[in-house]
Amino acid sequence: MLKPAILSLLLLGTILTVQAQAAQRYGAIAISRSGDWGVATNYLSVSSAEREALRSCGDVNCAIRVSFRGCGAIAEHNLSLAWGVASTLDRARGQALNVLNGQGEVLAEVCNRRD
Template sequence: MTSISSRRVAVVAAGVVAASALATVVGPQAGAARYYGAIAYATNGAGASVWSYPSRADAEDAALDYCGYSTCKVLVTFSECGAVAFDGDTLQGGSGSSLFAAINDAKSRLPGSWVESWACN
């Protein structure tokens, strides 16, 4: 298991998204090394976002570990950006080449939703 200090990890609190960050996050540069991230949530609303992992499986395992509950499941795995939308009842993941694209993907899968969390490599 990888230590917390060797990977950038953010545990997301349900419903907290910094609106100003939407304008400042950019996608990876062309030719950049491929990294993976994942966002997982539990049925109690606990969640975790991880990024900059060398493989999809590593990112998914880390998100589940940091989520910390037996009911955690990965909602989205991404190589560029991922987002989770919430409509008051259901959580839905989406991904894309930019934060804007990931948010649009998640929200298009769950009409009437808002952004619950996001992360980019």
């Protein structure tokens, strides 16, 4: 009688583990001083996301400005950069602009997909 209950618990544990692993997606945004930028989303590791963001930026002077789970945004005002990381794009954007006292322009914003 216990075998079906134990099997059910094992299956439930496996399903929850797979769901938790699927939710761990990473993104990154890279920007160069010349204004080039690149983004990467939905990577299984931070390092993979950062490599792809640098590759897609294309400029040898690109640097990672922010890595995140959820959403990330970068804004600029008078050559100052600010970034935000949050669970929603609106919040990430708001954080970045808030650092710049509500002024500036959002250069890049992106979210990882939710599984």
